[in-house]
Amino acid sequence: MTTALFERRFLAEAARTPVNLLVLILVPVAFVVVAARPLADAAELLGGSGGPAVQTATAGWAAGFIAAIAMYFQMRAARAADRRLVLAGLAPSRLVAARMATGLALALIATAAALLALTA
16 A cells, blocks of 8 residues: 555545544634734734734744644544554555655645635
8 A cells, every 4th residue: 555545544534524624724714813913913012023924924823733733633543543554564654654744734724724814
């Protein structure tokens, strides 16, 4: 089995739970919409530059945080299954590569949602 096949299976597993997708999309959007402007104002009050740079950084923070949380829960839920896959003969490097690619895909979804909220 290839790494791409495992990645597709891992993403399908994540998509089976609608709460995962909601969290990946809605939390970064809500964070950017609610917190970006007040953070920029606070930066200006504290003597920083504020403005769009702070808002863009806020989108990145939100996306990174949510992607990390999603990947943590995915790894925690799949720990026993991953051990069985390795015991059944799957190369650990392939499993790690598939999990990392899945994490990257989840991060891209969260980043896209945050950036779309930033531009709106």
